[in-house]
Amino acid sequence: MKKLMNSADDFVDEMLDGLVAAHPSLVREERVIRTTQGAKSGKVGIVSGGGSGHLPLFTGYVGRGLLDACAIGDVFAGPSVDSCMAAIRAADSGQGVLRLYGNYGGDRMNFDLAGELLEADGVRTTTVLGTDDIASAGPEDMHKRRGVAGIIYAYKIAGAKAEVGASLDEVTAAAAKAVARCRTIGVALSPCQIPGASKPTFEIGPDEIEMGMGIHGEPGIWRDKLRPADRIADEMLDRLLADPVEHSSKRVSVLVNSLGATPLEELFILYRRIAQQLAGRGLTVVQPLVGHYATSMEMAGCSVSILSLDEELESLLGAPAECPFWRV
Amino acid sequence: MGLTAHTLRHAVAQAAESARRAEDELNAADGKVGDGDTGVMLRRLFEKLSAAASPDQEDIGAVFQSLGAASASATGSSLGTLVTVSMLTLAKETRGRSELPWGEFGSALQKVRDVMMARGGATLGDKTVVDVLDAVATAIDGLADPREIYARAWLVTVNTLDAFRDKPNRLGRARMFAEKSIGLDDPGMLAFSRLLEGLEPQNVR
Numbered sequence: 099m100k101k102l103m104n105s106a107d108d109f110v111d112e113m114l115d116g117l118v119a120a121h122p123s124l125v126r127e128e129r130v131i132r133t134t135q136g137a138k139s140g141k142v143g144i145v146s147g148g149g150s151g152h153l154p155l156f157t158g159y160v161g162r163g164l165l166d167a168c169a170i171g172d173v174f175a176g177p178s179v180d181s182c183m184a185a186i187r188a189a190d191s192g193q194g195v196l197r198l199y200g201n202y203g204g205d206r207m208n209f210d211l212a213g214e215l216l217e218a219d220g221v222r223t224t225t226v227l228g229t230d231d232i233a234s235a236g237p238e239d240m241h242k243r244r245g246v247a248g249i250i251y252a253y254k255i256a257g258a259k260a261e262v263g264a265s266l267d268e269v270t271a272a273a274a275k276a277v278a279r280c281r282t283i284g285v286a287l288s289p290c291q292i293p294g295a296s297k298p299t300f301e302i303g304p305d306e307i308e309m310g311m312g313i314h315g316e317p318g319i320w321r322d323k324l325r326p327a328d329r330i331a332d333e334m335l336d337r338l339l340a341d342p343v344e345h346s347s348k349r350v351s352v353l354v355n356s357l358g359a360t361p362l363e364e365l366f367i368l369y370r371r372i373a374q375q376l377a378g379r380g381l382t383v384v385q386p387l388v389g390h391y392a393t394s395m396e397m398a399g400c401s402v403s404i405l406s407l408d409e410e411l412e413s414l415l416g417a418p419a420e421c422p423f424w425r426v
Numbered sequence: 427m428g429l430t431a432h433t434l435r436h437a438v439a440q441a442a443e444s445a446r447r448a449e450d451e452l453n454a455a456d457g458k459v460g461d462g463d464t465g466v467m468l469r470r471l472f473e474k475l476s477a478a479a480s481p482d483q484e485d486i487g488a489v490f491q492s493l494g495a496a497s498a499s500a501t502g503s504s505l506g507t508l509v510t511v512s513m514l515t516l517a518k519e520t521r522g523r524s525e526l527p528w529g530e531f532g533s534a535l536q537k538v539r540d541v542m543m544a545r546g547g548a549t550l551g552d553k554t555v556v557d558v559l560d561a562v563a564t565a566i567d568g569l570a571d572p573r574e575i576y577a578r579a580w581l582v583t584v585n586t587l588d589a590f591r592d593k594p595n596r597l598g599r600a601r602m603f604a605e606k607s608i609g610l611d612d613p614g615m616l617a618f619s620r621l622l623e624g625l626e627p628q629n630v631r
Contacts, residue, residue, distance in 0.1 A: 106466065128499075149502075169502075172470075174461050176502035179510060180495075203598060204504040207545055211507070295462035296453040314461065317602050 106294030132167040143189025154423035161421025176204035182212035194222035194266035200245025233310025247392035248280040248403040258417035284401035286311035359398035428527035442476035444624025474500040487521030532567035555614035
């Protein structure tokens with residue numbers, strides 16, 4: 099696959115240099131991106147992290163009312179233990195730090211090890227894992243699900259909670275509630291390729307799609323011929339709404355997210371249908387999001403996330419926040 | 427006699443060269459059920475490790491510690507993090523010593539295996555690097571002659587790759603393609619074999 103890059107080895111570092119050059123609100127320290135002003139006194143810190151290749155996830159959500167720092171790894175590889183430790187330190191003002199990241203084995207290993215090593219320094223941390231991908235495991239194995247685009251809702255909710263001076267336990271609980279009430283499903287049209295890798299992350303026919311495929315090409319639910327957008331939207335919505343959410347409400351936020359190559363035009367075609375269908379089911383959409391929020395480089399496809407709101411979540415979702423890719 | 431700081435540095439340099447040579451092969455092996463980047467990750471990691479193995483240290487524990495620190499900084503891939511915890515485990519085992527006697531090498535590898543299993547969540551039989559490490563640690567347990575250790579290690583490595591080739595992967599991304607992984611070498615196990623192979627001056631294949 100063709101890529102605009104100088105070398106595979108420099109891909110991530112040069113990307114990060116460009117990110118902070120374009121956004122002066124961000125500072126880069128090796129493989130950590132943090133806010134220019136650093137940890138805010140008296141506020142619980144929130145860190146995330148993961149592999150590169152998913153911009154705006156993860157580093158793009160560092161900002162006021164969202165993440166304080168982010169550890170970033172090579173493309174589709176977890177952040178190093180050192181980066182995780184540095185991000186936690188950068189976010190810590192003494193009130194403790196929430197580690198909020200997707201449920202992937204490598205990320206868990208590194209953030210867990212970082213937390214254990216920092217315990218000796220008296221840094222208190224908690225963990226909430228993004229587990230919104232309903233295609234990755236059934237409702238009975240919710241804890242095995244992977245985290246995908248819906249984690250940005252948890253960033254927003256936890257970030258807003260921390261901004262009002264909540265304790266680490268309260269911020270953790272808010273993030274956990276957002277994760278518990280968020281569901282995502284993706285559909286893939288074509289793959290991407292890791293810089294330096296031997297081949298694309300998966301193979302798919304030119305006229306095929308795969309429902310439920312993960313953002314690294316993890317296998318989905320079915321693979322079949324491409325069909326009209328409305329039929330795809332209907333199935334995604336049916337699957338999302340059929341997945342049980344405790345205390346679900348009639349007010350939801352919806353995120354229609356491009357996996358990279360799929361243009362806004364196609365996202366709006368999908369959102370149009372989703373909005374119609376939700377209205378038909380008596381659901382009110384609050385703060386819809388349509389765009390590139392969690393991608394896989396040049397992968398084509400999209401994901402749809404639904405966050406079931408309660409009064410607290412709706413208030414936190416609407417609270418002011420600002421990062422390079424999301425302003426409320 | 428045993429493993430000294432000097433022989434460890436030499437081994438890391440050889441491993442870096444092996445990783446460079448095996449980059450394309452490992453990428454291709456990983457590409458069949460994974461992201462296709464095991465080779466590039468391992469080559470980058472061992473370049474950093476080779477650079478981090480300070481020529482001044484005589485304390486073998488200190489060399490392992492610097493290798494662990496370099497690995498912790500260099501990569502966050504699952505396989506890389508297992509290298510990190512391995513180095514830190516060996517650092518703890520050998521701190522303050524000028525050598526690790528060959529007779530203790532097997533038991534040290536058993537500790538590494540246990541730490542890898544605890545950190546990575548693998549169990550024996552999952553078809554991961556832990557399986558080949560377990561086979562080697564068991565086979566060389568109590569041996570004190572480095573030539574015999576190497577010969578036994580190589581033999582069980584080849585045998586373990588053969589034994590697992592037709593089994594499905596049960597951990598990591600490859601587990602999602604369990605049926606497809608039958609008939610393929612696990613990239614982590616294959617990487618172990620290529621690094622071990624490179625420690626011998628003569629090509630033993």
